[in-house]
Amino acid sequence: MEMFKYLFLTLIIELPVVLLAYKNQWKTSLLIGLLLNLFSWPILTLLYHYSKTPLLALEAGVFVVESIGYAIFLSSKWQKAALVSFIANLASLLIGVYINGINLFS
Amino acid sequence: MGKRNLLILLLCLLYTNIMADMPGNKPRPGSLLHLINIDTLKPYTLMIQSYQDGFFEVTKDTDYNILGGYGARRPTLFFALKGNQSTDTVYLDADEYGREIKINFIEVVNNRLIYSKEIMENGNEKIGDNSESNDTSTPGGNFLYNNIWLIGLSFSALVGLIVFFIIKNRRKANFKKVDHGDV
Numbered sequence: 001m002e003m004f005k006y007l008f009l010t011l012i013i014e015l016p017v018v019l020l021a022y023k024n025q026w027k028t029s030l031l032i033g034l035l036l037n038l039f040s041w042p043i044l045t046l047l048y049h050y051s052k053t054p055l056l057a058l059e060a061g062v063f064v065v066e067s068i069g070y071a072i073f074l075s076s077k078w079q080k081a082a083l084v085s086f087i088a089n090l091a092s093l094l095i096g097v098y099i100n101g102i103n104l105f106s
Numbered sequence: 107m108g109k110r111n112l113l114i115l116l117l118c119l120l121y122t123n124i125m126a127d128m129p130g131n132k133p134r135p136g137s138l139l140h141l142i143n144i145d146t147l148k149p150y151t152l153m154i155q156s157y158q159d160g161f162f163e164v165t166k167d168t169d170y171n172i173l174g175g176y177g178a179r180r181p182t183l184f185f186a187l188k189g190n191q192s193t194d195t196v197y198l199d200a201d202e203y204g205r206e207i208k209i210n211f212i213e214v215v216n217n218r219l220i221y222s223k224e225i226m227e228n229g230n231e232k233i234g235d236n237s238e239s240n241d242t243s244t245p246g247g248n249f250l251y252n253n254i255w256l257i258g259l260s261f262s263a264l265v266g267l268i269v270f271f272i273i274k275n276r277r278k279a280n281f282k283k284v285d286h287g288d289v
Contacts, residue, residue, distance in 0.1 A: 032270070038263035042256035049195075073270060101190035 006096065007041050013095060014088040021084040022074055029074055033088075036069040055093075063089050135204035136174035137182075140226075142167045143211045150186035150193065150214050157181070174204070186219055193219045 015033050022029035040062045047053050063085050070081035144152050144167055152164045158173050164184075172182055186193045193214055198207075206226040213220050 032267075035263045035266045035270070039260050039267065042260040046253055046256055069267070073267070073274070099190065 003045065006045075007037075009095065009099075010041055010092045011037055013092040017088040017091065018070070018084060021080070022070075022076070025074060029070075032069065032073045036066050036073075040065050055097075059089055059093050137172040137198070137204055138206040139170040139172065139182075140206070140208040141170060141211070142208065144168075146211050146213050147186050147219075150188045152184060152211070153187050153192075154182065154184045156183075163187075184219075186214055191217065193217050196221070 011034065014037055015030065018029050018033035019026050044058050044062055047058055048055060063082075066085040066089065067078070067082040070076055070084055071078050074081070076084075141152070141164060144164060153161065154164055154170065155161045156170075156172060164170075181197055183195050183197045185195045194217070196219055208224045208226055210222045210224070211219070212222065
């Protein structure tokens with residue numbers, strides 16, 4: 001279960017971003033942020049390890065899915081949802097790349 | 107007793123009746139792995155992850171005993187690590203559990219672990235090596251088994267999101283009814 005440490009890292013990086021952005025509905029945003037990451041992270045991990053899809057493309061997919069999720073479930077404007085998803089996923093991607101020494105463009 | 111409580115009670119009874127017919131766990135034999143020529147992986151270090159011993163490194167040729175027990179197999183996997191870089195992960199195939207297997211490490215090429223396996227049974231029966239294979243990390247039929255946690259987690263989260271969506275819409279609909287005086 002070593003891989004779940006990466007899930008934990010993803011959550012501690014992304015959830016604060018979501019909480020800050022949706023302060024006025026923090027309980028709901030915490031739940032939705034958690035569920036969206038628990039939904040998207042395993043799919044990203046499986047596709048990363050078992051397919052030849054580049055990591056950047058996978059992260060772009062996660063960004064889109066989470067943007068839609070935040071917009072629908074938090075009744076947020078599309079622009080805000082996209083910005084929150086972008087910042088959260090960029091932060092987790094950069095930290096993950098640094099920790100694992102991954103070359104994003106290989 | 108309300109309808110909802112009755113439904114919950116019926117579901118619990120249904121569940122217990124189903125569980126009453128479940129057979130017990132099947133005995134699961136142990137396996138013995140002979141890990142040889144680990145030196146050829148240098149500067150990578152061989153890492154093993156197993157249910158019984160967790161995550162540990164192997165620095166010299168060794169015999170590793172996977173304990174038997176009852177119930178579903180606990181996956182044993184291994185890969186090589188150099189700093190922050192790791193090779194692909196190798197899992198034992200379903201038919202390799204409960205056997206004595208010799209795993210002969212050859213080298214690491216382009217971050218892929220190259221090795222050969224032999225099942226030790228009435229003399230050496232060579233399975234073959236993976237040096238010409240393009241995909242070493244995924245025993246084809248074990249994809250679902252080896253990734254059941256990930257798939258289950260994602261599916262459960264999706265169910266949670268759907269439930270949240272339904273509850274949110276119902277509350278909106280009820281709120282609109284109250285707002286229009288339709289109690």
